[in-house]
Amino acid sequence: MSGPLSGVRVLDLTSNIMGPYASLLLADMGADVCKIESPEGDSTRSVGPGRNKGMSVTFLHANRNKRSVVLDLKKNSGLAALKRMVSTSDVLMYSLRPKTMAKLDLAYEQVRDANPRLIYCGAFGFGQRGPYADRPAYDDLMQAAVGMPLLQARKSGPPQYVAAAFADRVVGMAMTQAIAMALYYRERTGSGQAVEVPMFETFAHFVLGDHLYGHTFVPPIGDWGYERMMSPERKPYRTLDGHVGVSVYTDRHWQRFFEMAGRPEMAADPRYASLAARMQHVVELFEFLAQTFETRSTDEWVKLLVEADIPIVKMNTPETLLDDEHMKAVGFFQMQEHPTEGPIRTLGIAQQWSESKPEVRYPAPRLGEHTVEVLLEYGLTQQEVDAALRDGGARAEIQNSNQELNHA
Template identity: 35%
Template structure:
């Protein structure tokens, strides 16, 4: 490797046996923080290498999204020699992350119980769709299936439409973040005790946790939430409202914000109307309040209202497409796009959202080609003199 990792996780070696999204997203987060991530791939490569279009220079942008700062090695676990190298990697690494079906790694002698006796400090993270019970382990762990079975799709869309999936694989991403959090917690415990442990995350549990107020409505309140389109079950206004040239999201989170909104739109009397004075009243009487707000907001453009409503201290924003979202982040100085690599190998990538004052994230390696670092990694695992390791 031409450049040593820096950052708070520098010196941590991660063996990444995962593929597609949840696992690779988790390992990229760790790599951005300085971990040395070895991406172990089958001869066919990560599935997302073939998930096209769109592409950049013939490479899937899906794959590019979650694989920077890693080195790639191809190890065919059905080949005895490659399997031996995989086991050697398991005894040397600090962290292993995998998302095969439960029991899949153990069939190759690469499970936590197989590796931890020789590597007692190993932090071993497994990501599954539905957990490791007999019934859960038998179910395929695809994000869309979890969106359906968790209840999220029942909440997404208008009341009179069919259920919809989220525009992204939201629970894969959420499970990846939960896995990274679990790994960091286990590494801290290892720092204190010297002993590693197994970390287990499943998409369904991540989904139920991540649906926060909606799952709480049922488990704590006995209420089964239903689709409400872009409306919020407990706040109003908290949705898009038509203006002269399009819709503007307005989120009034408390009574003071609602009063400011009413003053800006020239209807201060609405804040004193007993139907609308308190949030719980507005929520109950939303069908009566909405047309009164629409009547006022339709008189000007969404950007004119955006400027004035924001200036009054009421949260709001236009509905952007992805290009406009990236553009707005750039406009306000968040620098959302970073360039990883150099010359022809440079790849634009989305900035890691974490900012650390003393040990910043770095972007040292573009997403690797299949087996790009295989020769040096295999030589290091075989113990060849002069080989380049972690």
């Protein structure tokens, strides 16, 4: 066994970032994830640099530990092959809009009779009970919809998106959590079910826990937005030779820091003596920290604050993070020899398990690399697979039959 989800069969009909990130987390935990791709492949195969067509860095990082199966669901043989796979799968996950799934004859009501134990999980833009139900959605739209750019603007000027696929990855994690809990429910009851993970509502829950703020009360007792998080001064602090991230937060932290900064009298100032008081004067404290950190080097501050048990870290770039001593010690970045892409750097599995240890088992797959072997594993005969390949319902990079035929 490799990972706690070893033996769980997952059909992944998602694309882009959100769904593939969710299935990556399942695959890293040992699930057998079959990535069902259209003949054109996942769009992220072309996003970012790559050594070969269809194998971009974005795709490589989101799709290891998965196998690629190409099916054209607009053709009868492709759809029939997928339905055969559904009948013996544990999970079907998708990111198409529900109406599109219904048009493909793949709505939950259309597949559950063939497999009552199936976990049928969709992550898409909006909950199906509201007026936005049929709209498409992407990460930028979700950030805008819940107000992230305006929250950023209170710090830095014009509204801006966060520089990461923030909503996609948060909702992807929520999708993984939903699937895991549905599998647990099935273990107790024997029953599968349909689960919807709408992006809008899921990301709103994530953001508003911090920023609904005064509007939590009816009527409101203050503005929206957590002031400390939106302050323009909440940022890494410049040192003599770089930047550090610092969280001086508890009473003890501040008492020690005031002493270290040569201002012990500030600890007795009622404006700074408690968390509630400091929240009322957070901007001036941020300014004080900024001025203080400019007086020493990064290494000096890290040494002093680590010894005082005040949270601090050197600010990295993605490049310098590769040489971080902690990341090296835990082996987070690993080298892998990809069969077609050559040496690549992979991101480690961050969790540690005392049992059922997860592993990186497969490199990210080439388009249609596993079509034939997977379809045969799921019960199709060689004749059925060959017929689907001939009429375009299935495509494979290589078909292993009596001879090798290139279908790429």
